[in-house]
Amino acid sequence: MILTSPEEDNDMILIKKESKIRNPSVNSGKYLLKCCNTNLYKEGERLNQIYYLIQGKISLHKEGRFNKVHKLLQVNHGTFLGLSSLYDSSEISHSATVRGKSLLLVIPTFQFKDFLNRWPVFKEQIIYQLINQLELTEKKIS
Numbered sequence: 701m702i703l704t705s706p707e708e709d710n711d712m713i714l715i716k717k718e719s720k721i722r723n724p725s726v727n728s729g730k731y732l733l734k735c736c737n738t739n740l741y742k743e744g745e746r747l748n749q750i751y752y753l754i755q756g757k758i759s760l761h762k763e764g765r766f767n768k769v770h771k772l773l774q775v776n777h778g779t780f781l782g783l784s785s786l787y788d789s790s791e792i793s794h795s796a797t798v799r800g801k802s803l804l805l806v807i808p809t810f811q812f813k814d815f816l817n818r819w820p821v822f823k824e825q826i827i828y829q830l831i832n833q834l835e836l837t838e839k840k841i842s
Contacts, residue, residue, distance in 0.1 A: 732805060735801075743795045750786065751780070752807065754803040759799050760795070774799070
């Protein structure tokens with residue numbers, strides 16, 4: 701799968717990258733990451749990229765007292781991960797583990813605004829995702 705910008709065909713090409721690195725560092729450009737049953741990022745790390753889950757499932761979890769792991773949520777394709785890294789550089793508050801085979805789009809935070817301008821459909825996806833997360837939180841409270 702290779703995507704190009706709708707405005708400038710040669711400006712933005714997504715290249716398939718295979719990696720077994722726990723938290724791949726991406727300095728420039730946007731990449732596709734194929735991975736299977738691995739940690740995407742861990743609680744306490746600082747992210748400098750946003751992930752978009754194209755295919756697969758990812759489990760979000762948090763370590764509690766006595767090293768007990770609490771499952772927060774399992775997300776499916778069409779989900780953005782690491783959005784909080786856009787607004788602050790604090791440590792991430794949960795871990796993300798890829799379950800099975802997955803394909804992710806990796807977008808450096810400094811290029812995310814440009815990404816949304818080129819593909820505005822993803823703005824709607826983020827709004828939908830945030831509303832869904834708010835509804836899930838409200839259900840847990842009540």
